[in-house]
Amino acid sequence: MRRELHLTTAPIDEAALVAARPRDPALGAVLHFTGVVRGTEGAHPIRALDYEAFEAMARHQFGVLFDEIARRWPIASVRLVHRLGPVAAGEPSLWVELTAPHRGEAFAAAQWLIDEMKRVVPIWKHPVA
Amino acid sequence: MRRELHLTTAPIDEAALVAARPRDPALGAVLHFTGVVRGTEGAHPIRALDYEAFEAMARHQFGVLFDEIARRWPIASVRLVHRLGPVAAGEPSLWVELTAPHRGEAFAAAQWLIDEMKRVVPIWKHPVA
Amino acid sequence: MTVTVHFYSYYKELTGCADTTATVSAPATLRELVRELQVRFPRLAALENTMLLAVGVEYQPRDYILREGDAVALFPPVQGG
Amino acid sequence: MTVTVHFYSYYKELTGCADTTATVSAPATLRELVRELQVRFPRLAALENTMLLAVGVEYQPRDYILREGDAVALFPPVQGG
Numbered sequence: 001m002r003r004e005l006h007l008t009t010a011p012i013d014e015a016a017l018v019a020a021r022p023r024d025p026a027l028g029a030v031l032h033f034t035g036v037v038r039g040t041e042g043a044h045p046i047r048a049l050d051y052e053a054f055e056a057m058a059r060h061q062f063g064v065l066f067d068e069i070a071r072r073w074p075i076a077s078v079r080l081v082h083r084l085g086p087v088a089a090g091e092p093s094l095w096v097e098l099t100a101p102h103r104g105e106a107f108a109a110a111q112w113l114i115d116e117m118k119r120v121v122p123i124w125k126h127p128v129a
Numbered sequence: 130m131r132r133e134l135h136l137t138t139a140p141i142d143e144a145a146l147v148a149a150r151p152r153d154p155a156l157g158a159v160l161h162f163t164g165v166v167r168g169t170e171g172a173h174p175i176r177a178l179d180y181e182a183f184e185a186m187a188r189h190q191f192g193v194l195f196d197e198i199a200r201r202w203p204i205a206s207v208r209l210v211h212r213l214g215p216v217a218a219g220e221p222s223l224w225v226e227l228t229a230p231h232r233g234e235a236f237a238a239a240q241w242l243i244d245e246m247k248r249v250v251p252i253w254k255h256p257v258a
Numbered sequence: 259m260t261v262t263v264h265f266y267s268y269y270k271e272l273t274g275c276a277d278t279t280a281t282v283s284a285p286a287t288l289r290e291l292v293r294e295l296q297v298r299f300p301r302l303a304a305l306e307n308t309m310l311l312a313v314g315v316e317y318q319p320r321d322y323i324l325r326e327g328d329a330v331a332l333f334p335p336v337q338g339g
Numbered sequence: 340m341t342v343t344v345h346f347y348s349y350y351k352e353l354t355g356c357a358d359t360t361a362t363v364s365a366p367a368t369l370r371e372l373v374r375e376l377q378v379r380f381p382r383l384a385a386l387e388n389t390m391l392l393a394v395g396v397e398y399q400p401r402d403y404i405l406r407e408g409d410a411v412a413l414f415p416p417v418q419g420g
Contacts, residue, residue: 082420
């Protein structure tokens, strides 16, 4: 399984990421999930979320999750980009792509990855009013 | 719920579609699924799939599915592009985007839409050796 | 009563025909139209179980009662995506 | 035995501190280190149930036995995405 991880303070360039997708004739399904910062946190309007990471551990934990995906599903590639620092409301904070021969495994692995990320990867968000 | 449907013989320009995504401050989740023509059909290598549609009925049936999504999930928008005519192996034949406040509903609605599409929308594919 | 009939996908090859008309004596259901088409196009006979039927742009069950001028479509299971 | 201690997210505000060191008499577990830190930083005491603990880049249970030079991290539930 090909894997790519970017923890970055730069904006997520979705078009560039899509253009860089490796082509593979065995690949039938591509799933992208983009998490966008909402303009409210609970009932309060926010301007941005400030993302903090324990970066070395975050990289390691993402690696553990990618290993587990490779064990559990026939995923061809996973690419994940997570913003750090302030991200304005309306901008993407998370971009995940999985490619696979068939769509069932891509959907299953993507949902598992995002759920587990929110459980174990040490990243926190702080609202900016 | 905003909706957009394109049945087209032109290549699917994913980057342009991503760039045209409407921004909405209530929107937290964007899910894209891209179906790519695989280089094999069963055990046989293929150069392309030729997609045929009963187009008026396909448009109507997609509309019925979109109505049902609007009834069942808080989806903000759905955009769907399906290629017709020959699509070379390695090229996308289907592109679907759903946006929603939260990711659970986007994943659920996307999987339901693709399953139902494959059951009721009159499109057929013919391998080109 | 005359209806138009459209075949899609490999039904066109099996019948050698994309569009035709059929005359049935009213009242007639889709089931009776299919039977009459299976006489004209014997290679459709084996496909009864998986055949999908639409009138206009809506799926209809076998007991749908045909009306003059209906546009009926017969096709195999769909495979989009 | 001395270990380094790192706080993340709002634990930094609660303790007024991002990084510190702690000395515990060996053998000591993570549980004992946390108890000692709760004495120094009383506002951590209420958070025991949801507190996550790592040594290096791995999560560890409360009965992990500390080693000289371990880098221990204490933080609240994570919230990426």
